[in-house]
Amino acid sequence: MAFKLRDNEEIKMKATFHWSDYLVAGFWAFICTPGFFVSMADDSNRMPSPVFFAIVAYAPLLYKILKNRSKKYLITNQRLYIENGILTKTATDVPLNKINDIAFSQNFIERLFDVGSLSILTGNDKGNNVKGIVNPEGFRECLSKYCNHKAS
Structure with a gap:
């Protein structure tokens, strides 16, 4: 699915x-990497294959990268567009005049990194x-601004 702008529509954010x-998945890959090199150097076949270590180490990180690259959250002057999915895509258009409330959450660690959820x-x-x-x-302020603008 490709995002297409409608007539008189422009992306605001x-x-x-x-x-x-990516920290957790990256940390996991970092921890598992020595096992990869040990398994390559082991000639006794007691260690799992290097391919096994590569998959176990880097699959979570690769999945997280693909997952985030396949997400789109856009605010236009007419709607909120949400798209998710790696293999199967789901897209949602939410007209700005249909939005009733925007709940914001951010824990202590997320506040340090200026990350959060809505x-x-x-x-x-x-x-x-x-x-x-x-x-x-x-993002919440931009969404609220255009929701209120459309309502008035």
Whole structure:
């Protein structure tokens, strides 16, 4: 699915993901990397193959990178566009005049890195979640600005 602008529509803000979103997967790859080199040097076949260590070490990091590259969170002057999915894509258009509430959450560590999550609530669903974005307060303010602008 490709994002296409409608008539008289312009992008106001695009969410980006912070590098801290990769810390756990990157730390896991760092811990597993010595096992990869040990298994390459082991001639006795007691260690699992280097391919096994490479998959175990780097699969979570690769998955996280692909997952974040396949996400799009865009605010236009008409709607909020949410797209997710690596192999299967789901896209949601939320008209700005249908947004009732924007819930913001950020724990202590996320505050240090200026990362957070939003839950966008409309009248008839459980909400759309926007997770792990840089400058979540700015994203919320931009969304609120255009929601209020469309309502008045």
